[in-house]
Structure formats: structure tokens, C-alpha cells
Amino acid sequence: MASPAAAASSHLHLLLIALLFLPFAAAAAPHRHRVPSRHLASLNASAPPTTFFEVDRPIRPPLGSVGPCSALLLSHSFGETYGRPPVTAAYAPPECLAAARARGASLALAVLEWTADCRGRQFDRIFGVWLSGAEILRSCTAEPRATGIVWSVSRDVTRYAALLAEPGEVAVYLGNLVDKTYTGVYHVNLTLHLYFRPAPPPLTQHADLIVPISRSLPLNDGQWFAVQNATDVQSKSLSIPSNTYRAVLEVFVSFHSSDEFWYTNPPNEYIEANNLSSVPGNGAFREVIVKVDDHVVGAVWPFTVIYTGGVNPLLWRPITGIGSFNLPTYDIDITPFLGKLLDGKEHDFGFAVTNALDVWYIDANLHLWLDHKSKKTVGSLIGYDAPALALNLDSGFSGLDGKFVTGASRHVSATGSVKSSYGEVTTTFYQRFSYVNSNVYTNNGTVQVVNQTIDAKSGVFVKDTSAVLLSEEVHKVFPLYVYTGTSDQVGDEYSLISLVKLGINEKSVLGGKLGFSYRSLRNAQSARGTMKVKKNLVVSGLGKTHQVYKYVGTDGCYFRDVSSKNYTIISDNSGDSCSKGSPSSGVKFSSNKNQPARKRLLKL
Known part of the structure; x- marks a missing residue:
């Protein structure tokens, strides 16, 4: 056991870390790093502003498209x-959108651009943008x-073409003090930027x-749901059109306050044994559970986004953490459950977080494809398997030093x-997740090393009575290593x-009657x-x-x-050139034979 003096010193260190990194959402007066005025005064205030950026693949208009047609949505x-x-601001579809349709053109690309500047001292703030309630x-x-x-x-917002075509309201929540x-x-x-094809595509590919699936205005907050603990379930009831034939949930997730660094949280028994009541606990595993009524239809094991003030704010200037400027979303295909949803009744779409502490912001958009040649489609659930989460912890500690493997x-x-x-048409959707986290404290708890890997696989298979229309598989691995320690303590x-x-x-x-596509991303x-x-x-x-x-795909590099x-x-x-032998330099796409199957795939 550590001496009382050493334990008090380590407790103070952990408490200081908690105070340094306590997110703004936790309290009206946030406590994190505070840069003293004398440090700021030493800077040259006449110097030009610094440009911050997140490294990502540039969004390029499709070949042959025209544009952009740009509209300022909000300032x-x-x-x-x-x-x-x-x-908030009223949204009216840009005139060029209607004009393009009138001349037989169609939307090829829509890009939402957020530009901002700031001067002085401020924390990082989470924010969201909603159009007609959809984030x-x-x-x-x-x-x-x-x-x-x-x-x-x-951000590429082409998938929201149906929303962009209708009048609505833009809402932005950025809580600042x-x-x-x-x-x-x-x-x-x-600002919204639109690009158009000279001619319409064969069939609509977007919902x-x-x-x-979010909260409705008026609110004194964002339209996201706030999941505050492990038993909290946030949900919304709704019914879907009777002629729906495909349904995909797009889930938005971010974690804050006591769970901003959930992957570093120790087990509760360690906290209790060392009387560290101010240190967040519940262990280092989290998952978002998505339910429709009583069915677990999917899960999100989120990428560990580190915000611009996270761990050490000086790490993210001017290159910000992966995903911090454009948080990833997660798709769950719920088409197999349409047999349950096409009964004309309202159904509950709910979100919970395993082991959650305050607070997780979650909402979703339900993308629906409608059969315009029919008033009613009929579905049935053929097979369903969702075993309980398998979770294990190997725990060992003495005083403030210990190792926890989850x-x-x-x-x-x-x-x-x-x-x-x-x-x-028969649709199969699957997800397979695995996770391991090693959380080690040494040097009387003043050094912490976290090593974590999330492995997520998912797939969608669509077929009719004669052919496989679509086969898509995605494999994602999220590695994470975090070392924090103190030195020179006086x-x-x-x-x-x-x-x-x-x-x-x-x-x-992705393969099927339409052809083949491939993409690979390594971002470290x-x-x-x-x-x-x-x-x-x-x-x-x-x-x-x-x-x-490094991105390599059939659509470029x-x-x-x-x-x-x-x-x-x-x-x-x-650079954007592809090396010899990469998929985009030598892939041959299938021909346009078998048009009926091709049309079904495009619609699906």
C-alpha cells in the first residue's frame, strides 16, 4: 500500500487532471487548462490568424458536373x-435547384461548409447543425x-437530397460562455454548395x-438526446410510410463531461479503494445500443474522437484530432425489420449507452426509400440473432498502481x-465487434498508459429470387494509445x-450486378x-x-x-495520384447487361 502522503499526492494529481479536462457540458463554469493573461500578453497580437484544419480527403465534384451554386444559410x-x-434561420431550396430540375439536370453533389474565426481565449465547444430536425x-x-x-x-451532404429539396429550418447549437x-x-x-449533372441519373440512389429521430424545438440546448447514465434510455416514437421498401438509420454520437475520456476510466472498485470520488469510473468500455421497440437492431462502438482541448490542447494546434471537426456517423440497415414497422403504428426508436456516465449526445436520421408505384409494401422478419454483450475484466491493483484489461x-x-x-427482395444485415483495452497505472498512480483496439465488421447482402443484387462489407479498426504522466513535481x-x-x-x-467498388483508408x-x-x-x-x-479506392486516391x-x-x-497496381488504376467495371437486376440494385 502507498503511504498516506504519497496517496494524497497522487489523489491530488488525478483530481487536477479531472479538473483540467472537465468538459464544458458538465458545468456552467468549466474547469480545464487555463492560460494565464501574462502568457497571452506575450504573443504578438498583430500577427495573422492561424489556420486550423483536420486532415481529410478533399471533396471533389464528379466529372462532368457543373457548379457550384452557393447559398449562405446562416451567419x-x-x-x-x-x-x-x-x-435558427428559414431554409428555402436554392433557386438553382429548381432551375436544374426544370432543365432535366439532377443533383450530383451537395457540400455543407462551416467557416469560422475566433480571437482571445476560449474552450473547445461541441456543436451541431440540423435541417428540419435532421442533424x-x-x-x-x-x-x-x-x-x-x-x-x-x-461535409458531403448529398445523401440529404430529399431534405434539401424542401423548405425547412436550419438550427445551430453552439453553447459558449x-x-x-x-x-x-x-x-x-x-454555406451550401450544389453541383449538378447535365442529365438525371438512371434511378435515385438516395433516400x-x-x-x-431527435428532439423538437423549442429547446435551450441542441436537438440531440442526452444520455446521462447506464440506465438512461432516450427514444422517440414514429410511424413510417406504408410503401417503404428500404430503411437505414444514420446515428450521430459524441461523448462529454465524465465520459469524454471513457477509454481511460478505471473500474469503480479502484476508485472506491483509493477514495478517488472525483475521478470518473465505470471502467473503460462503452457502446451505444440502438433499439426498435424491444429489438436490438444494431450497436455503435464509437471511434475515440479527441476534441481540440483533449489530453493536451497543444497537441491539436493547428492539426486537429482525427474526426474532431467532422465527427463520424454510423449506419445501421434496419430493412430486415420492415415486417415489424409496416403496420401503420408508431414504434419506439431508442438509444442507450452501456456503462455510461454523464453525458452522451445521440440522435439519428431515418433514411427511407419509397415505392412510388405501390401504396403498400409487405415485409417479414425471417431471422434475427442478437446475443447479449460478452464483457470481461481482468483486474489487479495495489494502492494506486494497477492493471486492468477489459x-x-x-x-x-x-x-x-x-x-x-x-x-x-431479401436483405441481411450483420455487425460483429471485438474490443480490448489495457489500462495501466504506475509510479504511485502518476503515470497512466492506455492501449485499446476496437474492431468492427458489418455487411449488407441483398438478393432477389434470381441474383445477388448487392454485397457490401466494411471492416474498421480503431487503434488508440494514450500515455500521461507527471514529472518535476514540487x-x-x-x-x-x-x-x-x-x-x-x-x-x-461493394459488389453486385451494378459492378465493383473498393476503398481503403489508413489514417494515423x-x-x-x-x-x-x-x-x-x-x-x-x-x-x-x-x-x-492514405486513401486508395476505385474512385481515386x-x-x-x-x-x-x-x-x-x-x-x-x-498528392492524389494512384500508385501502379492500386484498385483505381486497373479496375474494370461490369457491363450494363441484365438491366432489370441493375435497376433493382440502383433503387436498393
């Missing part, structure tokens, strides 16, 4: 906005500096109707058929040392830095980050290798 300065209603962007702000920052986020200490005001423009796995699969004017002053490695490795293959970050802390204030520090992004140190880019190489 606002977010100052004292915490706990107040979202900022279309979840993001995190950059943390400003005295000389100012600028950044932009672009401004006072004498935290002076940063976020000045924002939200005919998008139903939001493992988990889950499987969900469902098969169902739908009869429509396109014939009888009284209330110490140095915090951080090392973070995180990444996304993803492969997907490595960041390290130090912060000098005195009386819970960050008085100095440095950070450096290296990221390698993109590569970027970029490094930064203390707000400055020190190397940056990128």
Missing part, C-alpha cells in the same frame, strides 16, 4: 449562447489564441424521405424480405507529459507534448503532431503526410 456570432435556444453536421470548435484562428469544415477570462466569440458562416464482443444479425413493385507545480497515437484503418468492398496520428502546470493553471507548454493519411510543432507546419506533402 452568426456565438458569444453568450450556453443554455439558450439554437440559432447534418456534428463538430467541435478549435481553441483560439490571442492572434486569432480560422478554420473550415466541409464569454466573460472576463474566456473572451473568444465564434464568428460563423454556414426519398428522411425522418429525424475485453468485449458483440454480434447482431437480421434477415428480412420485402415485397414491392420491384419484386420480393508543491503545486508539475509538468504533464502526454503521448497520443490514434488512427482509423478501414476497408470496404502521433502526437506528444508537455504542459507546465502551476496552481491548476497552464503556464507554458509545447506540442507536436505527425499525421499520415489521396495521400497526405503532415507534421506540426507549436502552431507551425514544419512539413507537408500531399
Whole structure:
């Protein structure tokens, strides 16, 4: 057992870390790193603003498309906005959208662009953008500096074509506080860019109707649901049109406050034994469970997004953490369950989080494809398998030192058929997850090392009585390594040392009567830095980050290798050429024979 003095020192360290990284959503007066005025005053206020960015593949218009036609949706300065209603603006489809349809053209690409600037001192803030109640962007702000920052986020929103074609309302919630200490005001423009094909596509590939599964205005918060603990279930009841033949849930997820760093949380017995009541617990495993009525239709094992103020804020300047500016969404195909949903009644769509602490923000969009040649489709659930979560913990500790290894796995699969004017089509959707997390405390609890891997596989198989129309499989691996430790501790002053490695490795293959497509992404970050802390204030520090992004697919390639140190880019190489032998340089697509099957696939 550690001595009482050592235990008190380690307890203070863990408490300071908790205070340093406590997210804004937890309290009206947030406590994280606080840069003292004397440090900010030493900066050259006349220097140009710094451009922050998240490394991602550029969104390029399809060949042969025309545009952009651009429309400013909203312009606002977010100052004292915490706990107040979202900022809203009426949405009218841009005139060019109707004009394109009138001349026989169709939407090829829609891009939502968020541009912002800020100057002063401020925390990172989570924010969301909704169109007619459906979320279309979840993001995190950059943390400003005295000389100012600028950044932009672009998201492909083509899949929301049905929403973009109808009048509605844009809502943006960005909860911010401004006072004498935290002076940063976020000045924002939200713009929609549209590109068009000269001629309509053979058949519509995007949903005919998008139903939001979110909270309705008026609210003094975002339209997301807030899941606050492990027993909290947030849900919404709705019915779907009787002529639906395909349904896909798109889920938005972000984690904050006591669960912002859920993957570093120790078990409750460790917290209780060491009297660490201010340290978040419930262990290091989380999953989002998605239910329709009493059926678990799928799960989300989320990518570990680290926001721009996370672990050590100096790591993410100007290269932000993977997914921090454009948080990923997660698709769950619920077409097999249409046999349950096509009864004309309302059904509950619910969300829960295993082992959750306060707070998780979750909502979803239900994408529906409608059979315009029929008033009613008929479905049936053929097979369903969703065993309980398998979760195990190997725990051992003495005082504040210990090792905790958590493992988990889950499987969900469902098969169902739908009869429509396109014939009888059978759809199978599956998910398979595995997870391992090693959480080690050493040096009397002042050093923590987390090593975690999430492995997620999913697939959709669609067939009719004569052919396989679609076969799509996706494999994602999320590796994570986090080291935090203190050194040079004298009284209330110490140095915090951080090392973070995180990444996304993803492969997907799609085949069927339409042809073949393939994509592979390897996106890896490595960041390290130090912060000098005195009386819970960050008085100095440095950070450096290296990221390698490599995308290869049948739709092209993109590569970027970029490094930064203390707000400055020190190397940056990128390109979009494909190496010899990559899929996009030699793939031959199938011919357009067998048109009936091809049309069914396009509609599906």
C-alpha cells in the first residue's frame, strides 16, 4: 500500500487532471487548462490568424458536373449562447435547384461548409447543425489564441437530397460562455454548395424521405438526446410510410463531461479503494445500443474522437484530432425489420449507452426509400440473432498502481424480405465487434498508459429470387494509445507529459450486378507534448503532431503526410495520384447487361 502522503499526492494529481479536462457540458463554469493573461500578453497580437484544419480527403465534384451554386444559410456570432435556444434561420431550396430540375439536370453533389474565426481565449465547444430536425453536421470548435484562428469544415451532404429539396429550418447549437477570462466569440458562416449533372441519373440512389429521430424545438440546448447514465434510455416514437421498401438509420454520437475520456476510466472498485470520488469510473468500455421497440437492431462502438482541448490542447494546434471537426456517423440497415414497422403504428426508436456516465449526445436520421408505384409494401422478419454483450475484466491493483484489461464482443444479425413493385427482395444485415483495452497505472498512480483496439465488421447482402443484387462489407479498426504522466513535481507545480497515437484503418468492398467498388483508408496520428502546470493553471507548454493519411479506392486516391510543432507546419506533402497496381488504376467495371437486376440494385 502507498503511504498516506504519497496517496494524497497522487489523489491530488488525478483530481487536477479531472479538473483540467472537465468538459464544458458538465458545468456552467468549466474547469480545464487555463492560460494565464501574462502568457497571452506575450504573443504578438498583430500577427495573422492561424489556420486550423483536420486532415481529410478533399471533396471533389464528379466529372462532368457543373457548379457550384452557393447559398449562405446562416451567419452568426456565438458569444453568450450556453443554455439558450439554437440559432435558427428559414431554409428555402436554392433557386438553382429548381432551375436544374426544370432543365432535366439532377443533383450530383451537395457540400455543407462551416467557416469560422475566433480571437482571445476560449474552450473547445461541441456543436451541431440540423435541417428540419435532421442533424447534418456534428463538430467541435478549435481553441483560439490571442492572434486569432480560422478554420473550415466541409461535409458531403448529398445523401440529404430529399431534405434539401424542401423548405425547412436550419438550427445551430453552439453553447459558449464569454466573460472576463474566456473572451473568444465564434464568428460563423454556414454555406451550401450544389453541383449538378447535365442529365438525371438512371434511378435515385438516395433516400426519398428522411425522418429525424431527435428532439423538437423549442429547446435551450441542441436537438440531440442526452444520455446521462447506464440506465438512461432516450427514444422517440414514429410511424413510417406504408410503401417503404428500404430503411437505414444514420446515428450521430459524441461523448462529454465524465465520459469524454471513457477509454481511460478505471473500474469503480479502484476508485472506491483509493477514495478517488472525483475521478470518473465505470471502467473503460462503452457502446451505444440502438433499439426498435424491444429489438436490438444494431450497436455503435464509437471511434475515440479527441476534441481540440483533449489530453493536451497543444497537441491539436493547428492539426486537429482525427474526426474532431467532422465527427463520424454510423449506419445501421434496419430493412430486415420492415415486417415489424409496416403496420401503420408508431414504434419506439431508442438509444442507450452501456456503462455510461454523464453525458452522451445521440440522435439519428431515418433514411427511407419509397415505392412510388405501390401504396403498400409487405415485409417479414425471417431471422434475427442478437446475443447479449460478452464483457470481461481482468483486474489487479495495489494502492494506486494497477492493471486492468477489459475485453468485449458483440454480434447482431437480421434477415428480412420485402415485397414491392420491384419484386420480393431479401436483405441481411450483420455487425460483429471485438474490443480490448489495457489500462495501466504506475509510479504511485502518476503515470497512466492506455492501449485499446476496437474492431468492427458489418455487411449488407441483398438478393432477389434470381441474383445477388448487392454485397457490401466494411471492416474498421480503431487503434488508440494514450500515455500521461507527471514529472518535476514540487508543491503545486508539475509538468504533464502526454503521448497520443490514434488512427482509423478501414476497408470496404461493394459488389453486385451494378459492378465493383473498393476503398481503403489508413489514417494515423502521433502526437506528444508537455504542459507546465502551476496552481491548476497552464503556464507554458509545447506540442507536436505527425499525421499520415492514405486513401486508395476505385474512385481515386489521396495521400497526405503532415507534421506540426507549436502552431507551425514544419512539413507537408500531399498528392492524389494512384500508385501502379492500386484498385483505381486497373479496375474494370461490369457491363450494363441484365438491366432489370441493375435497376433493382440502383433503387436498393
